[in-house]
C-alpha cells in the first residue's frame with residue numbers, strides 16, 4: 001500500500017514527460033522573446049482581494065474554485081488561479097513604464113472537478129501587451145498563439161473570436177439579454193438560472209446542450225456593438241485575414257473572467273474532448289484602472305501547458321539513449337583521474353556522470369545502462385599507462401580506444417554538443 005499519494009487533480013512530470021514539458025516551455029519562451037516580450041515572475045499567492053477584484057465576483061473561479069487560506073497572521077491569501085492579476089499588480093506596484101510586453105510561465109490553482117485536461121494545479125504560459133490599444137495587437141496575439149501551436153506540430157486547431165463590446169454598449173446589451181433570460185429561466189440548467197442575476201453573459205457559453213438550443217434565439221453582444229467597438233472588431237478580422245489566419249466568429253464566446261472587453265478569443269482543439277480550450281485571452285482595457293492604475297489599454301492570452309502536451313502529436317522526446325557519458329573507473333587508483341576527467345567533460349559542455357559507490361566494472365556498466373547513457377568512457381590502469389581511454393558505444397556495444405588528448409574533441413560531434 002502506498003503511504004503517500006499526490007493530491008487529487010495534481011500531476012507529476014517524470015522523465016521523459018518532463019522533457020516534453022521543457023520543450024513546450026522553451027518553444028513558448030523563444031517565441032515570446034521574438035515578439036518582444038520580457039519575462040515577469042510574480043508570487044504564487046497574492047492577497048485574496050486581488051483576484052476577487054480582477055477575475056470578478058461573478059466568475060466561477062472566484063465563486064467556487066479558489067484555493068484561499070488564512071495565514072498565521074489571519075491574512076486571507078489565495079494561490080493564483082490565473083496569471084494576469086498578479087502581473088498587473090506587480091506592474092503597478094513596481095511602477096513599470098508602459099507600454100510593456102511581459103510573458104510568464106506559472107503554476108495556477110483551481111479547485112475544479114478533475115478530468116482529462118482539467119487539473120487543480122496546472123501551468124499557464126501567458127503574454128500580456130500592456131498599454132497597447134490597437135485592434136492589430138489583438139490580431140498579433142492571436143497570430144502568436146497560432147504560431148506557437150504550429151511550432152509544436154499541433155493540428156486540428158480552430159481560432160474562435162468574438163467581441164463583447166465596451167462599458168457603453170455592453171450596458172444596453174446586458175439589459176436585452178437579462179430580459180430574454182428571465183423570460184426563459186425555466187428552460188435553463190440550474191447553474192445558468194443562478195448566473196442570470198450574477199453574471200448573465202456567462203450563460204451564453206454554458207456547455208449544456210439544452211441551454212445551447214434555447215440560447216440560439218438569445219440576443220448576442222455583437223448585434224449591440226457601438227460604432228467604435230464595431231470598428232475595432234472589423235480591424236481585428238481584417239488583420240487576421242491579411243495574416244491569412246483562419247478563424248471562426250463565435251457569438252457566444254464571452255470567456256469565464258469578468259475583466260474582458262471588446263475582443264475575446266480562444267484556441268480550440270479537436271483532440272481534447274470536453275476540455276477543448278488550449279488557450280484563450282482577449283482585451284481588458286479596464287482592469288489596470290480597476291486595480292488602481294491610470295486608464296491603460298491591455299490585451300493578453302494564456303495557454304494551458306498540460307492541454308498543449310495532450311494535443312501534441314506524440315511524445316516529442318529524443319528517441320534512443322541520452323546524450324550522456326558515464327565515466328567508469330576500474331580500481332581506487334584510477335578514481336582521481338576519473339573524477340577529474342568527468343569534471344573536464346562537464347567544463348567542455350559534455351553531460352557526464354560517474355558513480356562513486358562501487359569499483360566493480362560490471363556494476364558501473366550496469367549503472368551506465370540504467371542511466372541510459374549513450375557512451376561509457378573507461379579509465380583503466382593499463383590503458384592509462386598507454387595514454388588512452390576506452391570508449392564504449394552503449395547502443396551498439398562497440399568499444400574502441402582513444403588517445404586521451406583527443407577524447408573531448410571526438411566525443412563532441414558524437415553527442416552533438
Ligand code: HAM
Nearest residue numbers: 082084117118119122277278279280281300301302304
Ligand atoms: P483561461 O481561459 O481561464 O484564461 O485560462 C487559460 C488556459 O489555461 C485555458 O485555455 C486552459 O488551456 C488552461 N486552463 C485553465 N484552467 C485549467 C485547468 N483547471 N486545468 C488545466 N488547464 C487549465 C485566463 O486565465 C486568462 N488569464 C488569460 C488571459 C491572459 N487573458 C488575458 N491575458
